[in-house]
Amino acid sequence: RRSVSAPDWRGRIRRYADFPRPGVGFLDLMPVLADGESFGQLLEALAEPWRGSMKPDVVAGVESRGFLIGAPLARVLGCGFIPLRKPGKLPGTVHRRSYSLEYGEDALEMQADALAPGRRVLLVDDVLATGGTLAAALALLGELGAEVVGAGLVLEIVPLGGRARLPSDCRVEVLERV
Ligand code: PRP
Ligand code: MG
Numbered sequence: 001r002r003s004v005s006a007p008d009w010r011g012r013i014r015r016y017a018d019f020p021r022p023g024v025g026f027l028d029l030m031p032v033l034a035d036g037e038s039f040g041q042l043l044e045a046l047a048e049p050w051r052g053s054m055k056p057d058v059v060a061g062v063e064s065r066g067f068l069i070g071a072p073l074a075r076v077l078g079c080g081f082i083p084l085r086k087p088g089k090l091p092g093t094v095h096r097r098s099y100s101l102e103y104g105e106d107a108l109e110m111q112a113d114a115l116a117p118g119r120r121v122l123l124v125d126d127v128l129a130t131g132g133t134l135a136a137a138l139a140l141l142g143e144l145g146a147e148v149v150g151a152g153l154v155l156e157i158v159p160l161g162g163r164a165r166l167p168s169d170c171r172v173e174v175l176e177r178v
Helices: 030-034 036-050 065-077 132-143
Strands: 014-016 026-028 058-062 080-084 094-100 105-111 120-128 147-156 172-177
Touching: 030 036, 036 065, 036 147, 036 172, 058 065, 058 132, 065 080, 065 120, 080 105, 080 132, 094 132, 105 132, 120 132, 132 147
Parallel strands: 058 080, 058 120, 120 147, 147 172
Antiparallel strands: 014 026, 094 105
16 A cells, blocks of 8 residues: 555646636646645756756746746745736836637737857746747747757647647657547
């Protein structure tokens, strides 16, 4: 009996049918974060590929669920954090990238002076679905002179084919493919 070992964080992912729209199956990661032990396991698993020679200088997280994972991951790795935000939230000079959604458009912004040139950046978000969000974030980081070491995500929704929208030389580490 393995009664002393903690249950795996994956067991706390909850699936909701027909959210946010009919026909869509939504995977809710919030119960993973709500439990201290599971949240710790998740962060350790996310950090693992980016230790040693792969260690970034900063983690860039995508608003909003990417903040919940990216900021604590930055501290687990011992680095800083910068936000890629929805439009109109960041002061000063910002760079913007628009991307298309299933219905309409959205955009991400980053402060022009957030990164010193050549900083090694790990991009973090919760889910890779169609890849639009991550592709826009990677383009923005490239435009601002980042050296992107890769992208770290919790889930990849494989049938949506998002990986094909990402540059083939970008290392993408996901914990769970569904
Ligand atoms: C969700 C999710 C990813 C993105 C993935 O964010 O958190 O960021 O969609 O989808 P894609 O690969 O098709 O672009 P959402 O924009 O719903 O907002 P939130 O993070 O603020 O909840
Ligand atoms: Mg998001």
